[in-house]
Structures are given as structure tokens and as C-alpha cells.
Amino acid sequence: MxxxxxxxxxxxxxxxxxxxxxxxxxxxxxxxxxxxxxxxxxxxxxxxxxxxxxxxxxxxLGFTLEQMRDLLDATDRLDGDNRLDALEREALLERVRAYRQTTAEQVEKLRIQLARAEDFAAALSDRLEQDTY
The missing domain is CATH 1.10.1660.10 (Multidrug-efflux Transporter Regulator; Chain: A; Domain 2)
Incomplete structure (x- = not known):
């Protein structure tokens, strides 16, 4: 690859x-x-x-460079180091889980923002249609 x-x-x-x-x-x-x-x-x-x-x-999704670095470090270590003990592995997986949770929360916020934006666009279209008659 x-x-x-x-x-x-x-x-x-x-x-x-x-x-x-x-x-x-x-x-x-x-x-x-x-x-x-x-x-x-x-x-x-x-x-x-x-x-x-x-x-x-x-x-x-609003992640900082430091957060990106932290997640990449965790995934690099999980992918590359077969000598991790169970505690280290679990700690790294917990970091990844925390990013998954934060991502899910951010995605939900974006869905809400998108729905509001679509409502606003529809309201503007409705307004313009009213003036064309």
C-alpha cells in the first residue's frame, strides 16, 4: 500500500x-x-x-491542532506498538472513545445549525415567492 x-x-x-x-x-x-x-x-x-x-x-468539527495531535498519537500507538500492556492499550482506547463522543456531539450541533440554515433559506424563498405575484 x-x-x-x-x-x-x-x-x-x-x-x-x-x-x-x-x-x-x-x-x-x-x-x-x-x-x-x-x-x-x-x-x-x-x-x-x-x-x-x-x-x-x-x-x-472544531478540534484544535493539539487535539488532532493527541488523537493521531493515540491511534499511531494503537496501530504500531504491539508491546502495549493492557493498561496502556485501554488508556489509549479511552482517549479515542472521548474523541468519538466529542465528534458525535459536534455532529449533532452541526445538524441543528444546518436545519436552521435550511429553514432560513426556505423562509427567504417563501418571501420572494410572495413578491412575485
Whole structure:
């Protein structure tokens, strides 16, 4: 899966993130390119792209860079370290569960906001229809 390396432009197109945003996430340590080309260009793998997609999904839900870093750290450790003892594993899973709960709460808030926005758009349409007669 990680054999193919992509340059930043391809990653930007795939993730719908700007080059500037990807570079910012690199500067803040959220995602580090897996390699560099001989010319010094950033090279990314599918794993790097998946990490950027997690970040992209967290951003509109109001998560901070620190929260993103914390969740990514927890999932990285769960995915990569088979030497975790049961207590460490449970603590990491609890962190992920907390993010799942916060995400569910944020999604519900967004649903309410969307419903209100749709009601408002409908009210404006109704108003305009009244003036066309």
C-alpha cells in the first residue's frame, strides 16, 4: 500500500487541501512526508494521505491542532506498538472513545445549525415567492 510515493501537488488534489495547508500541518508536526526526492521535494505515501484525511475531517468539527495531535498519537500507538500492556492499550482506547463522543456531539450541533440554515433559506424563498405575484 505504501510503495507509491506522491508529490505534494498530487496529495493536495487527492485530499482537497491546499499546498499551504499541507505545509502548515508539516510545520506543526501533524504529518511528516515519508521521504524526499533527490531534488528535495516532499514525498507522501497513502498512509500520509490517510493521516491528512483524519486531520481534514477533524478541522470542521472544531478540534484544535493539539487535539488532532493527541488523537493521531493515540491511534499511531494503537496501530504500531504491539508491546502495549493492557493498561496502556485501554488508556489509549479511552482517549479515542472521548474523541468519538466529542465528534458525535459536534455532529449533532452541526445538524441543528444546518436545519436552521435550511429553514432560513426556505423562509427567504417563501418571501420572494410572495413578491412575485
Amino acid at each position: 505504501d510503495d507509491k510515493h506522491m508529490q505534494i501537488g498530487e496529495v493536495a488534489a487527492q485530499t482537497e487541501l491546499s499546498l499551504r495547508t499541507i505545509r502548515h500541518y508539516e510545520e506543526t508536526g501533524l504529518v511528516i512526508p515519508s521521504a524526499r526526492s533527490q531534488g528535495g521535494f516532499r514525498l507522501y505515501t497513502e498512509t500520509d494521505v490517510a493521516r491528512l484525511m483524519v486531520i481534514r475531517r477533524m478541522k470542521p
